[in-house]
Amino acid sequence: MPSLRQVVRGTHGILEGFQIPDSRLEAEVMVMNTMRMPRQDLFANQETEVSPQQEQELAEIIERRRKREPLAYILGYKEFYGITLLVNSNVLIPRPETESMVEHALFMALMGMETAELVIADVGTGTGAIAINLAIHLPAAQIYAMDLTDEVLDVASYNVRAHNVADRIMLLKGDLLEPLPQPVDLIVANLPYVPSQRIPTLQPEIQWEPRQALDGGEEGLDQIRRLLEQAAGSPLEDGDGGRLPGRLKDIGIILLELDPEQVPAVKEMADRLFPGAETSVEPDISQRDRIFVINRGQMLSP
Ligand SMILES: C[S@@+](CC[C@H](N)C(=O)[O-])C[C@H]1O[C@@H](n2cnc3c(N)ncnc32)[C@H](O)[C@@H]1O
Known part of the structure; x- marks a missing residue:
């Protein structure tokens, strides 16, 4: 199974290929969400293995993003002025x-x-x-x-x-x-x-x-x-x-x-x-x- 480090790097490369702005940051956010992990853990646990189910979940997020759906709609939330807000395509x-x-x-x-x-x-x-x-x-x-x-x-x-x-x-x-x-x-x-x-x-x-x-x-x-x-x-x-x-x-x-x-x-x-x-x-x-x-x-x- 691939490590977190490899998955973040791979996701970054794919997003860059799709010319997604801020692709490094987006790759990290996608992986954090898939792994249900806060940001600091992402960096502290770079050798953690990513399961096939987690890889599949990430692939689905990447596919939606490839169509340029905003990441906030895909994940269902957005940070604003220090709070987290539910978002969907109605707002x-x-x-x-x-x-x-x-x-x-x-x-x-x-x-x-x-x-x-x-x-x-x-x-x-x-x-x-x-x-x-x-x-x-x-x-x-x-x-x-x-x-x-x-x-x-x-x-x-x-x-x-x-x-x-x-x-x-x-x-x-x-x-x-x-x-x-x-x-x-x-x-x-x-x-x-x-x-x-x-x-x-x-x-x-x-x-x-x-x-x-x-x-x-x-x-x-x-x-x-x-x-x-x-x-x-x-x-x-x-x-x-x-x-x-x-x-x-x-x-x-x-x-x-x-x-x-x-x-x-x-x-x-x-x-x-x-x-x-x-x-x-x-x-x-x-x-x-x-x-x-x-x-x-x-x-x-x-
Ligand atoms: C640019 S968005 C801002 C949303 C939110 N206030 C923000 O800053 O993230 C504009 C909002 O105004 C609402 N809106 C548009 N026309 C309106 C109207 N005539 N009366 C009330 N709300 C309206 C839209 O549905 C939308 O939610």
Whole structure:
């Protein structure tokens, strides 16, 4: 039977041959999962033998990966901001750049809100990645986590229960802020923002992810525009139905994840819908302008 060392090396070579990015790391993760072994054991037990059943299991993973199915879907989980989340093909795989949204939301909540119990909305929650981390780190916060379908909310619900925050996260089904029962202090939203025509040009793994999690319409801004209108309670264009009750409190903050190219267009929308609010842009972990902040009141300037 081959040793762990040989199997990792062989898997790495196969993945490299398929031109899988980060093939060394992926090979190690695949073998760790097949062997049900934490990372440190993989290196400490390099001469351990790999059984034929384990080799077969690994071969099945490699075959799925050959078709460029994302590793997170194959394994059924993804690490995000220090927690493990269940994922399946109904939800977007949480990205490292979104961890910066969590960082900024926590910074603002912890530094800016001294007494009140925060009410937060995570719009387009997917796995629940953002909402769950906010609930873990903000024990007094009440969080609404919203998405469009039962299939997505089933995944979020599993993750919310797995991380013991079900008492503070209320899952709601519906379009953007519509299901919210009350105005909130903080809106965090990583909505679809890829322009429709760009999606087919992106890497093969992304094609496995749900279109409703990626497709932001022609400019990529359809959902963000509608979210800002709902939050403000007024349309950008006259004749779209007049004023509605706004969903953001008078001193509230909105954090949006977007593409750096979209910053000027979103700033223009924010200036029109929230006159007098401060806007700013914060970098993600790769130092790209990724988080757009609309600060309506005196909570805190970032
Ligand atoms: C880019 S994914 C983000 C998922 C998760 N928040 C994250 O950061 O990993 C966008 C999410 O928004 C949801 N979504 C798209 N349009 C929506 C809408 N009109 N109302 C509510 N959710 C929507 C999608 O189903 C998807 O789960």
